[in-house]
Amino acid sequence: MTNWTLTAKKRLGTILSAETWLPTEMPEYAQGFMYMLGSLTASSFVVLILSGIVLAMNGPETWATNGLMRFTAATHFWAVQAFFFFMMLHLWRVFFTGAWRGGRGKTWLLGAIAFLVAIPTAFTGFLINGDLYSQWNAVQGKDGINAMGLGWVNLTNASQMFGMHVVVMPLVLGAVIALHITLVRLKSVVPPYPTAASQSTKGVSDQ
Numbered sequence: 001m002t003n004w005t006l007t008a009k010k011r012l013g014t015i016l017s018a019e020t021w022l023p024t025e026m027p028e029y030a031q032g033f034m035y036m037l038g039s040l041t042a043s044s045f046v047v048l049i050l051s052g053i054v055l056a057m058n059g060p061e062t063w064a065t066n067g068l069m070r071f072t073a074a075t076h077f078w079a080v081q082a083f084f085f086f087m088m089l090h091l092w093r094v095f096f097t098g099a100w101r102g103g104r105g106k107t108w109l110l111g112a113i114a115f116l117v118a119i120p121t122a123f124t125g126f127l128i129n130g131d132l133y134s135q136w137n138a139v140q141g142k143d144g145i146n147a148m149g150l151g152w153v154n155l156t157n158a159s160q161m162f163g164m165h166v167v168v169m170p171l172v173l174g175a176v177i178a179l180h181i182t183l184v185r186l187k188s189v190v191p192p193y194p195t196a197a198s199q200s201t202k203g204v205s206d207q
């Protein structure tokens with residue numbers, strides 16, 4: 001019979017171990033800039049969360065008037081640009097290195113989900129900005145959402161969008177990113193595709 005406690009104990013032991021989170025050696029192929037793009041995405045996300053907390057704590061009426069809050073809002077805005085920029089480059093890297101190989105399917109799936117969740121997270125941010133552009137987006141988007149039969153999602157309700165953008169979406173996105181990075185640590189980074197040269201060398205040594 002399956003012993004759930006024992007299974008959980010073993011799994012947690014691996015997941016929480018220092019060996020998993022503090023590796024002291026890294027494969028040679030993973031030392032280039034291309035392999036830093038995921039970490040740069042994650043770092044931008046940390047800046048996003050920190051600047052977002054400061055913005056939420058001070059409230060919308062300070063965002064355009066107080067100098068320090070305008071700086072924080074600009075930091076939040078540029079962190080979003082960096083987040084999407086690095087995420088797209090990371091997506092290209094993982095695509096062209098076939099990073100779903102070797103049992104990394106779930107890592108890939110969680111990355112894709114993070115990407116899909118990041119889009120409405122950013123969109124709800126635009127909606128609580130409150131300027132004419134964001135009001136236009138809210139009204140147009142509301143038509144689209146209504147057409148999908150999701151009437152309870154009210155893009156023109158600033159309080160609902162505030163809750164979505166400040167609490168619900170970041171928690172979901174943060175959890176997906178945390179799971180994605182945990183799987184990366186457990187499965188490690190994918191080795192490059194074998195080249196023709198490496199295959200022919202392998203052929204020689206196999207003989």
Ligand code: HEM
Binds near residue numbers: 090097177180184189
């Ligand atoms: C929220 C955005 C994301 C963050 C913060 C993130 C973070 C990371 C990090 C730190 C790594 C370790 C290796 C590296 O940095 O290159 C990684 C690897 C990986 N990522 Fe992402 N990622 C994100 C989005 C995505 C997306 C959109 C996909 C694909 C649909 C994806 C698929 C993968 C796969 C398959 C790996 C493991 C294999 C490998 O690194 O070669 N990730 N990710």
